Amino acid sequence: MSACPLYGSIIKPPSSSTTLSLLLRKPPLSCNFPTLILRNRNSIFALHSYDAVSTQNAIRFDVQDSTATDSAEVVVEPAEAPPSDSVVADAKPQEKLTKLRKKKVLFQEDDDTIDNRFKLRNGREVFEEKAYLVGVERKGDNEDVFGIEESLRELEQLADTAGLMVVGSTYQKLTSPNPRTYIGSGKVSEIKSAIHALDVETVIFDDELSPGQLRNLEKVFGGDVRVCDRTALILDIFNQRAATHEASLQVSLAQMEYQLPRLTKMWTHLERQSGGKVKGMGEKQIEVDKRILRNQIGALKKELESVRKHRQQYRNRRFSVPVPVVALVGYTNAGKSTLLNQLTGADVFAEDKLFATLDPTTRRVQLKNGKEFLLTDTVGFIQKLPTQLVAAFRATLEEISESSLLVHVVDISHPLAEQQINAVDKVLLELDVSSIPRLMVWNKVDKASDPQKIRLEAENRDDVVCISALTGDGLPEFCNAVQEKLKDSMVWVEALVPFENGDLLSTIHQVGMVEKTEHTEQGTYIKAHVPLRFARLLTPMRQMCVSQS
Ligand SMILES: Nc1nc2c(ncn2[C@@H]2O[C@H](COP(=O)(O)OP(=O)(O)OP(=O)(O)O)[C@@H](O)[C@H]2O)c(=O)[nH]1
Ligand SMILES: [Mg+2]
The missing domain is CATH 3.40.50.300 (P-loop containing nucleotide triphosphate hydrolases)
Structure with missing residues (x-):
C-alpha cells in the first residue's frame, strides 16, 4: 500500500478516555478514500474514511480505544492497493509505516472552541479553518487587469465558498514572483509572524505555485500550516460541489493532474536521510507513486469517455x-x-x-x-x-x-x-x-x-x-x-409541405420563424427561417416547391 502524499492534520483531540474523536483536516488534494493509521506505543490500528463522518473539509473518525494517548502518530494512506509490481508491495507493515510521513498529534484548542468552528452550510457540516491570503502585484503588468486588491477580494470569496474563515491578507509588489518562495524573504517572515499571531491554519496564494515553491513555503511555515494556491482552492470547491458522477470524475481527473508534478513533497524526509542526495528509496517511491497516479489518470479518462458516450447519445436524441x-x-x-x-x-x-x-x-x-x-x-x-x-x-x-x-x-x-x-x-x-x-x-x-x-x-x-x-x-x-x-443562425427555406406531413408543419412553427403560409392543392406552401439541421429534412419538399414554380 502506498502513502497518500498529501494529507491533513489532527485538529481535534480525543474527547474522552474511551472514545477517540479525531478530526482529520482534509487537504484540498486529499485522496478520496484515505485510511488513517493511528499508532502509539501499544497499538497500531487502521480506520477507513467510510467509517468516518465526512464534512466538507474535515473527516471525523470515531473510535473506541482506551489506549490512545496524545502522543499518537498519524499517517494517512489511500485505500486502494497499488499494482502488484509496486516495489513497496512486499514491504513488512512495520517498515511501510516508517516510510510514511508521520505527524505528532497536537492538541492546542479545547473542545468548545473547536465545536464553535463547525458551521452548517448548505445542510453540511463545515469546519471553518483560519486562512490567510497572499498575492503578488506585478510591477508594470498591464495584463493583470483585475488589480491585486480585487483579485484578493475574489480569492476571499473563493475561500468563503470553500468553507474557510479568512483572518487576514497581504500582498507584495514584485517585477516577477520569486522562483523559490513566490514572495520575497521579508514577506515570508511577515507572514510567519501573522501565522503565529492569528493562529492561521492555511495560507492561500493567489497564483498557481510551482511544486518547488509549495514545498519551500511549507518548510518555512512549519508542518502544521497547510499551503495551497488558487488552483487547489478552486479544485477543492469543485470537489465539494460535484453532485453527479460525471462532475466527480472530471474533478478527480483535474485534481490528479495537478497532483502529479507535486508528488515529490511526501518523500523529502527520505531524501534528507540519504544525505540530501535524491537517490535511493525516496526516489524509487516517487516513481512508483507517479506510475500509480498515471494509471489512475488513465482509468479515469477511460471511465469519463464512456460517460461522455452516454451523454452524446442523449444529446443526439434531443437533436432529433x-x-x-x-x-x-x-x-x-x-x-x-x-x-x-x-x-x-x-x-x-x-x-x-x-x-x-x-x-x-x-x-x-x-x-x-x-x-x-x-x-x-x-x-x-x-x-x-x-x-x-x-x-x-x-x-x-x-x-x-x-x-x-x-x-x-x-x-x-x-x-x-x-x-x-x-x-x-x-x-x-x-x-x-x-x-x-x-x-x-x-x-x-x-x-x-x-x-x-x-x-x-x-x-x-x-x-x-x-x-x-x-x-x-x-x-x-x-x-x-x-x-x-x-x-x-437559421437558413431561409421555401417548401411545399404535403398535407399528410401536418406534424412537420407544426414543428416548423415551433422551431423556425415562419414568414408566410399558403394552402395549395398539393399541400402547404411555407416561407420560413429554420435551423440548418431542419432545413436538410425539408430538402425534398424544397425541390417540390421549385418544380411547382
Ligand atoms: N440583485 C440581483 N441579484 C441577482 C440577480 N440575478 C442573480 N442574482 C443573485 O446573484 C447570485 C448568483 O446567482 P446565480 O444564478 O447562482 O449565478 P450563476 O451565474 O449561476 O453562478 P455560478 O453557478 O456560480 O456560475 C444569487 O444570490 C442570485 O440571487 C439580479 O438580477 N439582481
Ligand atoms: Mg449557476
Missing part, C-alpha cells in the same frame, strides 16, 4: 426534435441559474457563492407566441481558471460548442464587469466557439448604482439586452432578442 439550443455562459455568480429558473420555473441551485453550478442543466423555454427553445445553464468561468479544469470540463462545455446561440450573462452591477467580460471571452476563445452567434445580457440592473444610465448605454448598442433575472425585468425583451439572434 430540432429545437434550437441556447447556452448561458458567463462569469461565476453572474446570475445564469437565476435566469434559467425565472424563464423555465426550473429549480437549479442558485446562490451568492462562486461556482454554484457545475453540471449543465437544460430546460425548455416556451414563449407566448408558441415558439420554444432549449436553454442550457453551464459552469461559470473565473479569471486564472486552472487549465486542468478547462480541459477536464471540456465534455461539459461541449454543450456550449453544440449550441445555436451563446448568451453571455454579465453582472453589470459588479465593479469589474468589464474585466469579467474579458476573462469569459478568453475562455470562450480557448473553447474555439467563435463561429457561434452571441448575445450579451447585462444582468442585475436592479443592483447597479445608476440603472437608468446602464439602460441608456445598452440601448445605444444593438447587441446588448438589460435584464434583472431576480425581478424578471426585461425578460420579454430578452426572449425577443434570443429569437432574433436565432433567426440569424
Whole structure:
C-alpha cells in the first residue's frame, strides 16, 4: 500500500478516555478514500474514511480505544492497493509505516472552541479553518487587469465558498514572483509572524505555485500550516460541489493532474536521510507513486469517455426534435441559474457563492407566441481558471460548442464587469466557439448604482439586452432578442409541405420563424427561417416547391 502524499492534520483531540474523536483536516488534494493509521506505543490500528463522518473539509473518525494517548502518530494512506509490481508491495507493515510521513498529534484548542468552528452550510457540516491570503502585484503588468486588491477580494470569496474563515491578507509588489518562495524573504517572515499571531491554519496564494515553491513555503511555515494556491482552492470547491458522477470524475481527473508534478513533497524526509542526495528509496517511491497516479489518470479518462458516450447519445436524441439550443455562459455568480429558473420555473441551485453550478442543466423555454427553445445553464468561468479544469470540463462545455446561440450573462452591477467580460471571452476563445452567434445580457440592473444610465448605454448598442433575472425585468425583451439572434443562425427555406406531413408543419412553427403560409392543392406552401439541421429534412419538399414554380 502506498502513502497518500498529501494529507491533513489532527485538529481535534480525543474527547474522552474511551472514545477517540479525531478530526482529520482534509487537504484540498486529499485522496478520496484515505485510511488513517493511528499508532502509539501499544497499538497500531487502521480506520477507513467510510467509517468516518465526512464534512466538507474535515473527516471525523470515531473510535473506541482506551489506549490512545496524545502522543499518537498519524499517517494517512489511500485505500486502494497499488499494482502488484509496486516495489513497496512486499514491504513488512512495520517498515511501510516508517516510510510514511508521520505527524505528532497536537492538541492546542479545547473542545468548545473547536465545536464553535463547525458551521452548517448548505445542510453540511463545515469546519471553518483560519486562512490567510497572499498575492503578488506585478510591477508594470498591464495584463493583470483585475488589480491585486480585487483579485484578493475574489480569492476571499473563493475561500468563503470553500468553507474557510479568512483572518487576514497581504500582498507584495514584485517585477516577477520569486522562483523559490513566490514572495520575497521579508514577506515570508511577515507572514510567519501573522501565522503565529492569528493562529492561521492555511495560507492561500493567489497564483498557481510551482511544486518547488509549495514545498519551500511549507518548510518555512512549519508542518502544521497547510499551503495551497488558487488552483487547489478552486479544485477543492469543485470537489465539494460535484453532485453527479460525471462532475466527480472530471474533478478527480483535474485534481490528479495537478497532483502529479507535486508528488515529490511526501518523500523529502527520505531524501534528507540519504544525505540530501535524491537517490535511493525516496526516489524509487516517487516513481512508483507517479506510475500509480498515471494509471489512475488513465482509468479515469477511460471511465469519463464512456460517460461522455452516454451523454452524446442523449444529446443526439434531443437533436432529433430540432429545437434550437441556447447556452448561458458567463462569469461565476453572474446570475445564469437565476435566469434559467425565472424563464423555465426550473429549480437549479442558485446562490451568492462562486461556482454554484457545475453540471449543465437544460430546460425548455416556451414563449407566448408558441415558439420554444432549449436553454442550457453551464459552469461559470473565473479569471486564472486552472487549465486542468478547462480541459477536464471540456465534455461539459461541449454543450456550449453544440449550441445555436451563446448568451453571455454579465453582472453589470459588479465593479469589474468589464474585466469579467474579458476573462469569459478568453475562455470562450480557448473553447474555439467563435463561429457561434452571441448575445450579451447585462444582468442585475436592479443592483447597479445608476440603472437608468446602464439602460441608456445598452440601448445605444444593438447587441446588448438589460435584464434583472431576480425581478424578471426585461425578460420579454430578452426572449425577443434570443429569437432574433436565432433567426440569424437559421437558413431561409421555401417548401411545399404535403398535407399528410401536418406534424412537420407544426414543428416548423415551433422551431423556425415562419414568414408566410399558403394552402395549395398539393399541400402547404411555407416561407420560413429554420435551423440548418431542419432545413436538410425539408430538402425534398424544397425541390417540390421549385418544380411547382
Ligand atoms: N440583485 C440581483 N441579484 C441577482 C440577480 N440575478 C442573480 N442574482 C443573485 O446573484 C447570485 C448568483 O446567482 P446565480 O444564478 O447562482 O449565478 P450563476 O451565474 O449561476 O453562478 P455560478 O453557478 O456560480 O456560475 C444569487 O444570490 C442570485 O440571487 C439580479 O438580477 N439582481
Ligand atoms: Mg449557476
